[in-house]
Amino acid sequence: MNKFLQDAGIEVPIIGGPMYPCSNPELVAAVSEAGGIGIIQPISLTYVHGYDFQEGIRYIKSLSSKPIGMNVLIEKSSKKYEDKMKEWLDIALDEGIRFFITSLGKPDWVVQKVHAVGGKVYHDVTELKWAKIAVKAKVDGLICVNANAGGHAGDIEAPCLYEDLKELGLPLVCAGGVGDKKAYVEMLSLGYLGVQMGTRFIATVECEVPxxxxxxxxxxxxxxxxxxxxxxxxxxxxxxxxxxxxxxxxxxxxxxxxxxxxxxxxxxxxxxxxxxxxxxxGLVKGKKSQQGFFQAGKSVEGIRKVETVKKVIHSFIH
Ligand SMILES: Cc1cc2nc3c(=O)[nH]c(=O)nc-3n(C[C@H](O)[C@H](O)[C@H](O)COP(=O)(O)O)c2cc1C
Structure with missing residues (x-):
């Protein structure tokens, strides 16, 4: 079993990437239930999908008893925001979540809290400079966001990013450009221990976008x-x-x-x-999309059908 699978406590090396606003609880749970790991995006769960954070986690746990993760967005622009994120992290730890993906900033305070209870932290990086800061903060792995990713993409293509980061000796997960089995197999054969997908999971039955x-x-x-x-x-x-x-x-x-x-x-x-x-x-709960604003990455190339999450994951691994 590879180190990433061990860290996340899962069987299939696929992360359902956190997505604002697309990560509805049913989508997060479906990825975990299919053997990967769904990641909660806390702002999406509370503000967009209307759950109290703890109730939202409990709802997801009622849909799947398998491991789930949480995205901690480290943004120092507002004290109120930072305090809220700390409160959400504490709740997630109390609820038994042990796998975290940090985005932006320095993840040291997250690592301290999570390691204290035996959990793991993987940090989003787009280049070696940021990865070195994450290594100093003692993260357990890196989510390598490449130039093909949906959301806030990086600038470096997946093969080069792998070459740049492998010297750090941490488990590397590829984020970006994976929409079908061919791309999935290619990324694993480069040496990535798993993939994080966003766009592929938007085009699923469980995702609540219109x-x-x-x-x-x-x-x-x-x-x-x-x-x-x-x-x-x-x-x-x-x-x-x-x-x-x-x-x-x-x-x-x-x-x-x-x-x-x-x-x-x-x-x-x-x-x-x-x-x-x-x-x-307005994008969620089946309402009509607003004005043609569709966030998606270049992985659209391999996505031709709206399917269930289970079918997507099975098609990758069989
Ligand atoms: C609509 C959308 C919203 C996203 N929101 C977040 C987010 O809130 N936090 C985060 O860490 N990554 C976010 N991402 C990135 C995804 O978690 C994932 O890394 C990325 O989608 C991978 O590329 P792919 O779309 O080609 O699969 C978002 C991606 C999309 C498409």
């Missing part, structure tokens, strides 16, 4: 994916729809200038976040 979002994924090919700086202030991978074209891929001159200023940058990120919350909240 059907036009799922249809947009199964119709898209990799050339339809563009990177927009105009949604969150950071590069986001989206399907190139008329809405995205109208919005433009880059912020205007004033916003670009504000993003370069360390004080004003925070303000712009908050404005973007509020706009995205307003847009994204």
């Amino acid at each position: 059907s036009d979002y799922k249809e947009a994924i199964i119709k898209a090919c990799k050339d339809d994916i563009v990177f927009s700086l105009n949604l969150t202030g950071v590069k986001v991978s989206v399907i190139n729809t008329p809405y995205i074209q109208r919005l433009g891929l880059k912020p205007n001159f004033i916003v670009s200038w504000m993003l370069e200023n360390s004080i004003l940058k925070g303000l712009v990120r908050i404005i973007y976040m509020l706009r995205s919350i307003k847009n994204l909240k």
Whole structure:
């Protein structure tokens, strides 16, 4: 059994990546139930899907008794946000969650709390510079976010990223570009111990986004994916729809200038976040998608059908 499987306590080396706003509890549970590990995105669970955090975890546990994980987003921009994330981490630990994926920032305080109870922390990285900081914080593994990933993609292709990071001696999980068995097998043969998928799991029966979002994924090919700086202030991978074209891929001159200023940058990120919350909240619970805003990665290329999570995972491993 590989080290990643041991750390996560699972049988199939597939992570259902945390997704704001697409990680509904049923999707998280379905990935775990099929032998992989579903990761809770706490803002998605509480704000978008309307659960009290602890009740949400208990609901997921009622759907699957297999291991689940949690995404800890380390964002130092607001004390209130940081405190909330710490409170959620404590609740998750009390509820028996032992596998965590940290994104952004320095994960040292998460590692301390999680290691104290025998859990494991894997950190999202896009390049060696960030991976070295994570290694200093004593993380157990790395989620290697490559240039093909959905969400906030990296800049480096999966094979090069593997070569850059393997010297660190930690278990490496590939995030990005895996939408079918062929890509899955390719990534494992490079040496990655597992894959984290987001886009593939949006186009499943269990994911609660409206059907036009799922249809947009199964119709898209990799050339339809563009990177927009105009949604969150950071590069986001989206399907190139008329809405995205109208919005433009880059912020205007004033916003670009504000993003370069360390004080004003925070303000712009908050404005973007509020706009995205307003847009994204309508995406779930079967409501009609908003304006053609579909976050997805280049893995759309291998996704041609909306299927159950179990069928997707079985098709990869059999
Ligand atoms: C809609 C969407 C939202 C995402 N939100 C998050 C998030 O909140 N936290 C995070 O760590 N990763 C997030 N990701 C990244 C995924 O967890 C995963 O690493 C990525 O989707 C892998 O690439 P793939 O889409 O090609 O499978 C998101 C991805 C997508 C597509």
